[in-house]
Amino acid sequence: MKKFFMALTAAAAALAAASSHATVNVLACEPEWAALATEIGGDKVKASSATTALQDPHRIEARPSLIARTRNADLLVCTGLELEVGWLPILLQQSGNPKIVPGQPGYLEAGSLVPRLDVPARLDRSEGDVHAAGNPHIQQDPRNIARVADALVQRLVQIDAGNAAYYQARYKDFSARWNAAIQKWTQQAAPLKGIAVVEHHKNMAYLLNWLGMRSVATLEPKPGVEPSGAHLSALISQLQQQPAKMVLRAAYQDGHASQWLSEHAHIPAVVLPFTVGGDDKAKDLFSLFDDTVQRLQEGAK
Numbered sequence: 001m002k003k004f005f006m007a008l009t010a011a012a013a014a015l016a017a018a019s020s021h022a023t024v025n026v027l028a029c030e031p032e033w034a035a036l037a038t039e040i041g042g043d044k045v046k047a048s049s050a051t052t053a054l055q056d057p058h059r060i061e062a063r064p065s066l067i068a069r070t071r072n073a074d075l076l077v078c079t080g081l082e083l084e085v086g087w088l089p090i091l092l093q094q095s096g097n098p099k100i101v102p103g104q105p106g107y108l109e110a111g112s113l114v115p116r117l118d119v120p121a122r123l124d125r126s127e128g129d130v131h132a133a134g135n136p137h138i139q140q141d142p143r144n145i146a147r148v149a150d151a152l153v154q155r156l157v158q159i160d161a162g163n164a165a166y167y168q169a170r171y172k173d174f175s176a177r178w179n180a181a182i183q184k185w186t187q188q189a190a191p192l193k194g195i196a197v198v199e200h201h202k203n204m205a206y207l208l209n210w211l212g213m214r215s216v217a218t219l220e221p222k223p224g225v226e227p228s229g230a231h232l233s234a235l236i237s238q239l240q241q242q243p244a245k246m247v248l249r250a251a252y253q254d255g256h257a258s259q260w261l262s263e264h265a266h267i268p269a270v271v272l273p274f275t276v277g278g279d280d281k282a283k284d285l286f287s288l289f290d291d292t293v294q295r296l297q298e299g300a301k
Contacts, residue, residue, distance in 0.1 A: 029078035
């Protein structure tokens with residue numbers, strides 16, 4: 001009997017040790033949230049993204065391999081605000097994973113945690129791909145990353161309480177480094193305040209708002225509608241009256257229109273990584289903003 005209880009105690013200890021080293025499977029809808037989960041979760045999480053920086057996050061195919069990854073997720077972190085409306089509902093339905101449906105601890109919507117920009121006063125779908133809940137490209141402001149980090153650490157602790165101290169320690173370290181980096185980027189980008197730019201698509205609002213820059217036009221005549229020759233020609237006339245310093249596009253967007261405008265308006269075309277993995281330098285969240293600020297500075301010269 002004594003040997004039985006000793007064996008039982010040993011088994012319980014082994015089970016507790018195994019659970020303390022359990023890996024939380026995090027599936028992010030976008031690369032920035034996978035990167036954030038890794039910063040906070042370290043080796044206690046296995047984080048991957050459903051999309052890459054070179055894909056338009058609005059238009060993703062719900063492939064069987066992605067459905068399988070969704071089925072195995074313990075935590076799903078997505079932007080929301082209708083960014084994934086064309087494919088996320090299919091993943092949730094087809095995966096049959098009750099842990100990650102909205103309302104459960106395994107679902108975290110980043111967009112609900114930040115002050116939203118570009119919320120339409122009225123909804124008119126004839127105006128293009130208008131998001132009723134506001135502009136969903138929140139990752140362009142590092143202060144929003146901090147807000148999502150606050151919620152993410154709480155969610156990891158809730159899902160994996162055995163490793164709570166580990167997550168909280170990593171969050172504290174990340175938060176200190178991130179706040180210091182925000183101050184550095186803000187100081188570096190101070191000369192950009194007030195600069196006017198042209199956007200390819202209205203996806204830079206949070207970046208421009210953070211840095212005090214101004215968008216005076218978009219290459220797309222309506223959100224999600226590719227620019228025509230007539231629209232681009234009209235932009236040239238507009239910029240003669242209201243000049244811009246540069247034309248911006250994200251790494252995943254086609255460069256032909258911005259290059260055309262660059263050549264005809266004589267302003268630089270600046271490609272921003274937009275998220276982690278958007279270029280060779282943007283390897284994580286810190287280098288994403290290092291690279292973004294540097295590219296804007298170079299474009300403003």
